[in-house]
Amino acid sequence: MALAQGVIKLASPTELSQFLGAAERRAYKQALYAVRNEHTALDIVQDAMIKLAEKYGGKPAAELPLLFQRILQNTIRDYYRRQKVRNAWMTLFSSLAPKNESEEYDPLESLEDDENQTAPAAPDESLQQSQVIALIEQALGKLPARQREAFLLRYWEGLDTAETAVAMGCTEGSVKTHCSRAAHALAVSLKVKGVELP
Amino acid sequence: MSTNINPQDINPDRIAKLLTRATEQLDDDTVAALRQARNAALERQTINEPVFALGTGHRAHWLMPHSAHQWAATAILFVAILVGGVSYWHHAHENEMSHLDVAILTDDLPMEVFVD
Numbered sequence: 007m008a009l010a011q012g013v014i015k016l017a018s019p020t021e022l023s024q025f026l027g028a029a030e031r032r033a034y035k036q037a038l039y040a041v042r043n044e045h046t047a048l049d050i051v052q053d054a055m056i057k058l059a060e061k062y063g064g065k066p067a068a069e070l071p072l073l074f075q076r077i078l079q080n081t082i083r084d085y086y087r088r089q090k091v092r093n094a095w096m097t098l099f100s101s102l103a104p105k106n107e108s109e110e111y112d113p114l115e116s117l118e119d120d121e122n123q124t125a126p127a128a129p130d131e132s133l134q135q136s137q138v139i140a141l142i143e144q145a146l147g148k149l150p151a152r153q154r155e156a157f158l159l160r161y162w163e164g165l166d167t168a169e170t171a172v173a174m175g176c177t178e179g180s181v182k183t184h185c186s187r188a189a190h191a192l193a194v195s196l197k198v199k200g201v202e203l204p
Numbered sequence: 205m206s207t208n209i210n211p212q213d214i215n216p217d218r219i220a221k222l223l224t225r226a227t228e229q230l231d232d233d234t235v236a237a238l239r240q241a242r243n244a245a246l247e248r249q250t251i252n253e254p255v256f257a258l259g260t261g262h263r264a265h266w267l268m269p270h271s272a273h274q275w276a277a278t279a280i281l282f283v284a285i286l287v288g289g290v291s292y293w294h295h296a297h298e299n300e301m302s303h304l305d306v307a308i309l310t311d312d313l314p315m316e317v318f319v320d
Contacts, residue, residue, distance in 0.1 A: 022246060023246055026246070030242055031227035031228075031235075034238055035223065035226065048237050052245070056245045056248055059245040060245075060249070063249035136229070139223070139225060139226045157216070158223075160216075161219065161220050
């Protein structure tokens with residue numbers, strides 16, 4: 007569909023479907039790094055997709071990536087806010103409730119595999135890569151939320167500094183600072199774990 | 205520990221590639237749930253047509269001449285309508301005057317002319 011003389015091309019259902027199909031896995035991972043819960047991450051991604059389709063489904067296809075990232079980051083922030091309020095109430099209620107010492111303690115849950123006997127004997131390349139990925143994801147999960155957000159938007163989603171600033175609702179200077187700090191923290195974290203990236 | 209580590213030591217593009225590789229290793233349940241979420245979103249997609257802008261633009265556009273020939277034809281039509289209108293007005297005015305002249309010559313003027 008074209009607006010007036012065909013200058014602006016609006017997103018068709020197929021284009022929106024293609025965009026969401028290409029972006030959904032990264033969006034899920036971003037949400038997962040932020041909230042560290044698979045079900046919550048899925049809920050966040052679904053909310054963001056529905057908001058995009060309902061409110062901006064008729065926008066030009068070229069605007070969808072930035073709009074989706076902005077919606078996704080806002081949905082994650084909304085989750086943080088709700089979680090903060092919920093935690094405050096939980097703290098209040100738990101202080102009022104009678105203390106119940108761990109009745110159903112299962113020692114197997116905390117048993118450590120000291121000799122690492124469950125791991126494969128000879129790790130191949132893909133396993134090594136999986137381990138590196140796991141360490142990177144772990145390091146990303148430990149970053150402050152804004153640093154992780156800036157790093158992922160800038161380097162994973164491929165947004166430029168200005169677009170990242172729009173998606174995060176901050177200045178370009180802040181984006182650069184967050185990215186620099188995130189890169190430094192990741193470098194430290196990975197070096198400590200002995201991870202060398204070529 | 206961190207003082208001698210340069211942020212340039214890590215390659216963000218390499219990390220991005222590994223993260224993308226991680227997305228390819230998602231389990232089937234998660235992939236299915238994401239597909240379901242996508243379909244739910246697509247069902248709610250609204251195609252916002254700016255009704256006023258689109259409607260007016262298209263109608264006006266359809267009426268406007270597109271080529272030099274069409275412009276010329278439009279100009280000729282406009283001149284013909286103008287000439288026709290002027291000649292009709294002129295003829296009607298002439299008819300009115302001639303009726304008055306005939307009435308004066310035949311001494312058949314209506315009474316209201318004398319009242320004034």
